[in-house]
Amino acid sequence: MIWKFRGREIDLSWRGVILGIVNATPDSFSDGGMFLDAAAACDHGLNLLAEGASILDVGGESTRPGSLPVSAEEEINRVLPVIRALRARTKAPISIDTSKAAVAEAAIDAGADIINDVTALRGDPRMPALASSTRAGLILMHMQGTPQTMQEAPSYPQDDVVDEVAKFLSERRDAALGCGVDHAAIIFDPGLGFGKTVAHNLSLLRHIPLLAGLGSPLLIGHSRKSFLAKIAGEDDARNLSSDRLSPGIAVTSIAREQGARLFRVHEPQPHAAALRITEAILSA
Numbered sequence: 001m002i003w004k005f006r007g008r009e010i011d012l013s014w015r016g017v018i019l020g021i022v023n024a025t026p027d028s029f030s031d032g033g034m035f036l037d038a039a040a041a042c043d044h045g046l047n048l049l050a051e052g053a054s055i056l057d058v059g060g061e062s063t064r065p066g067s068l069p070v071s072a073e074e075e076i077n078r079v080l081p082v083i084r085a086l087r088a089r090t091k092a093p094i095s096i097d098t099s100k101a102a103v104a105e106a107a108i109d110a111g112a113d114i115i116n117d118v119t120a121l122r123g124d125p126r127m128p129a130l131a132s133s134t135r136a137g138l139i140l141m142h143m144q145g146t147p148q149t150m151q152e153a154p155s156y157p158q159d160d161v162v163d164e165v166a167k168f169l170s171e172r173r174d175a176a177l178g179c180g181v182d183h184a185a186i187i188f189d190p191g192l193g194f195g196k197t198v199a200h201n202l203s204l205l206r207h208i209p210l211l212a213g214l215g216s217p218l219l220i221g222h223s224r225k226s227f228l229a230k231i232a233g234e235d236d237a238r239n240l241s242s243d244r245l246s247p248g249i250a251v252t253s254i255a256r257e258q259g260a261r262l263f264r265v266h267e268p269q270p271h272a273a274a275l276r277i278t279e280a281i282l283s284a
Contacts, residue, residue, distance in 0.1 A: 001217055001261065004184040005137030006113045008093060010054070012217050012261040014283075016275040019055045019095060019264040020048030021223065022086075024078040025062045038081035045086050052272030055114070056090075057264055058082050058107070059097030063118050063194070065151040072102040079103065080110050087111030095139070099123030101130045108134050118143050118194065120172040121179075132180035139187045139219060140172045144195025154195045161200040162207045165190050170214055187262060189219040198227045205255060212259030219262035220255045223248050223271075245270065253278045 003010040010017060022045045024038075045056045060078035061070050075098060083094055087110065095114035096107035101124040104115045108130075114137035121128050121140065131138045142165045144154055156164045169188045176186060190204045190211055204211070205220075212218045222228065228247035245267060252263050253274040265271045 002184060003137060003187065003217060004182060005093075006135050008113060008137075010093075015279065016256045016260070017055065017262050018053045018268045018272050018275070019057045019219070019262060020045065020051075020053030020268050021264060021266050022048070022056055022058045022082065023062075024058060024060050024082050038085050041082040042085035042089065045082070046089060048268050049090060049092055052268035053092075053265075055093045055095055056086060057095040057097050057114075057116055058086070058112070059116075060103070061098065063147045065147060065193075067147045069147075072100045075100060075103045076106050080106055083107055083110040083112055093137070095137070099127070101126035104136075105130055105134075108136060113137060114139065116189075117141065118191070120168070121176060122172075128176060128179035128181065131176065131185075135182065135185065137185050137187065138176060138181055139189055140169060140176065140216075141189035141221075142168050142191040142194065147194075150195035151193075154197055154200060156200070161196065161203050162210060165204060166211060166214060169211075169216075173216060183216075186216045187219050188214060188216045189221055189264075192220065192222050193225045193227060198230055201225075201227045202231075205251065205258075208255055208258035208260055212261075217262060218260045219264060220251070220260045221264040222251050222255075223263075223265040223267070249274045257282065 001012040003012055022041055024041050058079050060075040093113045095116045096104055096112040097116040098104050099117050099119040115131055116139040118141045144150055173186055192201045224244045228244040232247040249270050252271045256275055256278045
């Protein structure tokens with residue numbers, strides 16, 4: 001299980017990989033506004049690498065429930081200084097979290113290696129060709145609706161979210177392959193919290209072996225999401241990361257045991273420790 005993109009290879013056959021989150025946004029649900037300054041965002045990214053992240057995922061547009069889109073120009077203005085600063089100080093792979101081809105193209109020109117597209121190439125007709133021509137890594141995520149509407153009343157045919165997500169991801173991979181994207185460049189993300197109830201999220205996590213068996217490595221993006229606090233019985237109204245860290249670490253461990261290989265998180269150190277412990281047990 002080798003993830004190949006832009007001349008890089010990451011072996012996912014055994015060791016799980018952490019993507020550290022760098023939000024250059026004023027309104028992300030957990031850390032919006034904390035890293036608007038490019039220097040602060042760069043320092044944060046370097047700290048994430050020191051704490052165990054292998055990849056940095058930089059975003060300039062919030063996709064939290066109810067969030068509104070921003071222009072490509074604004075998104076570029078937010079992320080490019082961060083990516084340039086990071087690329088000058090680290091050789092670690094950098095992912096651009098965007099659904100806009102103009103943003104992805106500018107980010108790749110500035111040193112990014114991976115496109116993390118929450119619309120799975122549906123948001124911009126130019127994105128598939130760009131992913132193919134740049135040989136970028138490509139993360140395809142499932143989302144029902146848009147960030148503005150996705151949590152209003154999420155539902156699925158026959159209440160089978162797993163089947164729906166599995167079909168969607170396979171279809172989007174076929175679309176990417178049809179545009180010339182390398183199969184080995186593609187990662188699947190079931191999109192926890194993106195048009196899902198707590199029960200939907202739990203069902204997807206319960207069926208990770210099925211999703212991991214679809215033929216592309218599986219990424220889990222669960223860090224600090226509200227369903228963790230709800231399940232753990234914490235006060236979700238406070239929106240504190242401390243309420244969600246321990247539940248998130250538990251998800252990382254069991255998701256790795258069930259076959260997931262990549263984990264997009266805010267606090268790499270405890271998640272990386274959970275991965276190493278889980279993998280040591282699995283190999284004993």
